[in-house]
Amino acid sequence: xxxxxxxxxxxxxxxxxxxxLEATSIGETLASWVLCDADRPAGALFHGSLKDAxxxxxxxxxxxxxxxxxxxLAQADLPAIKGNKLAKxxxxxxxxxxxxxxxxxxxxxxxxxxxxxxSNAVVSRDSIESWLSRLTTVGLHPDIMSPExxxxxxxxxxxxxxxxxVINGTHALMRTGAQTxxxxxxxxxxxxxxxxxxxxxxxxxxxxxxxGCGEELDDLFEGSAIQNKLTALxxxxxxxLFFRQSDEDCSxxxxxxxxxxxAINLLQGAYSRKEQVGKMLRxxxxxxxxxxxxxxxxxxxFIADYxxxxxxxxxxRAEIQSIFEKALPGSRLVPGSEKELMARALEKxxxxxxxxxxxxxxxxQAGKIFKETNDVSLRSVRYKGGxxxxxxxxxxxxxxxKLKQRLKDEARLxxxxxxxxxxxxKVESRLxxxxxxxxxxx
Numbered sequence: 001x002x003x004x005x006x007x008x009x010x011x012x013x014x015x016x017x018x019x020x021l022e023a024t025s026i027g028e029t030l031a032s033w034v035l036c037d038a039d040r041p042a043g044a045l046f047h048g049s050l051k052d053a054x055x056x057x058x059x060x061x062x063x064x065x066x067x068x069x070x071x072x073l074a075q076a077d078l079p080a081i082k083g084n085k086l087a088k089x090x091x092x093x094x095x096x097x098x099x100x101x102x103x104x105x106x107x108x109x110x111x112x113x114x115x116x117x118x119s120n121a122v123v124s125r126d127s128i129e130s131w132l133s134r135l136t137t138v139g140l141h142p143d144i145m146s147p148e149x150x151x152x153x154x155x156x157x158x159x160x161x162x163x164x165x166v167i168n169g170t171h172a173l174m175r176t177g178a179q180t181x182x183x184x185x186x187x188x189x190x191x192x193x194x195x196x197x198x199x200x201x202x203x204x205x206x207x208x209x210x211x212g213c214g215e216e217l218d219d220l221f222e223g224s225a226i227q228n229k230l231t232a233l234x235x236x237x238x239x240x241l242f243f244r245q246s247d248e249d250c251s252x253x254x255x256x257x258x259x260x261x262x263a264i265n266l267l268q269g270a271y272s273r274k275e276q277v278g279k280m281l282r283x284x285x286x287x288x289x290x291x292x293x294x295x296x297x298x299x300x301x302f303i304a305d306y307x308x309x310x311x312x313x314x315x316x317r318a319e320i321q322s323i324f325e326k327a328l329p330g331s332r333l334v335p336g337s338e339k340e341l342m343a344r345a346l347e348k349x350x351x352x353x354x355x356x357x358x359x360x361x362x363x364x365q366a367g368k369i370f371k372e373t374n375d376v377s378l379r380s381v382r383y384k385g386g387x388x389x390x391x392x393x394x395x396x397x398x399x400x401x402k403l404k405q406r407l408k409d410e411a412r413l414x415x416x417x418x419x420x421x422x423x424x425x426k427v428e429s430r431l432x433x434x435x436x437x438x439x440x441x442x
Contacts, residue, residue, distance in 0.1 A: 064135065075119055078118055111179055148183070189226050
């Protein structure tokens with residue numbers, strides 16, 4: 001089961017305005033509460049400061065029961081009005097039953113029955129605002145705030161109308177319907193019960209159950225005028241009367257009897273949990289808006305940078321592809337294989353493992369001789385099978401012989417003249433050059 005804390009407002013709060021209470025004294029105010037969870041499904045009673053209650057309320061659904069004397073439970077007959085219009089019309093429909101100005105009161109709406117009667121709970125705005133302010137000060141944020149009379153057991157499935165009365169010393173709570181009831185002093189029980197019977201209409205009770213907690217019922221009723229009056233009224237109206245003594249503390253009894261589905265939650269409208277959270281966040285609204293704007297700008301900059309860098313990466317990949325195709329014609333560049341292909345190409349340039357006949361070594365040895373020889377120009381260079389095939393233009397055949405001899409003597413290369421022809425006063429020749437074997441050669 002979900003963790004639930006049921007708190008009764010401290011008696012010390014009543015008759016003292018907020019100016020008479022400091023934050024420290026509010027937190028140290030003594031209170032009683034009932035904690036229900038998986039380990040204590042029936043509820044366990046705790047006594048301590050409100051600070052202690054706030055600690056135990058962590059992760060719990062918080063229900064606050066307020067004195068029924070401070071809340072008027074009334075009904076308004078508005079059968080033709082529904083929805084939002086009903087909320088606006090009810091305070092004025094109850095105006096004749098109210099002493100204070102409607103504008104100074106908060107009206108919480110309950111169920112509307114089949115006859116169109118709407119149950120309501122009326123409390124002064126000053127009271128509910130004071131309660132919420134003090135609870136918030138100690139870190140208690142109620143999910144439900146309801147009159148304590150809704151903690152009196154009510155059996156909606158019972159045959160007939162059964163009223164229930166809980167007596168806690170000189171204080172009495174009577175529930176006369178799913179969302180109707182009142183609180184009164186025990187000594188006024190006879191007069192109050194008679195008045196409730198006179199105004200019950202179709203909700204006239206078939207039975208009354210009186211439950212005592214705290215003091216023994218025998219101590220309150222045995223031979224008293226209250227008992228005689230109540231017994232006489234029930235006998236006169238053919239109402240069955242039952243007496244029962246509870247072993248539980250009154251706080252536990254009310255917590256066990258409370259059913260939020262049948263209660264009226266005072267936290268509606270401007271006092272709803274949503275509105276309370278909104279009030280807490282309101283001072284931070286500007287900062288939150290600026291934070292959101294900053295986050296939007298950061299996300300926008302990130303997207304812009306990502307788009308720009310993606311475009312730059314595409315351009316660089318295209319440039320790499322172009323350079324690769326020029327450097328290694330006929331090779332196909334697979335993304336991610338650049339290093340492998342370059343390594344293979346370098347291996348080819350090195351001659352596939354024969355160090356003396358590698359392209360780079362042959363070019364280094366022959367290139368120096370070509371550079372120092374006058375009137376020599378290269379037409380083509382090819383490398384295959386460890387041999388360098390060079391196409392040359394020279395001034396005459398004598399220059400060709402001298403070049404061959406220098407390559408052999410100075411560069412220690414084996415040179416073979418593949419072809420030589422004289423044309424237009426120039427000699428075109430092709431030479432095959434490779435590293436000289438250990439035994440020498442031409």
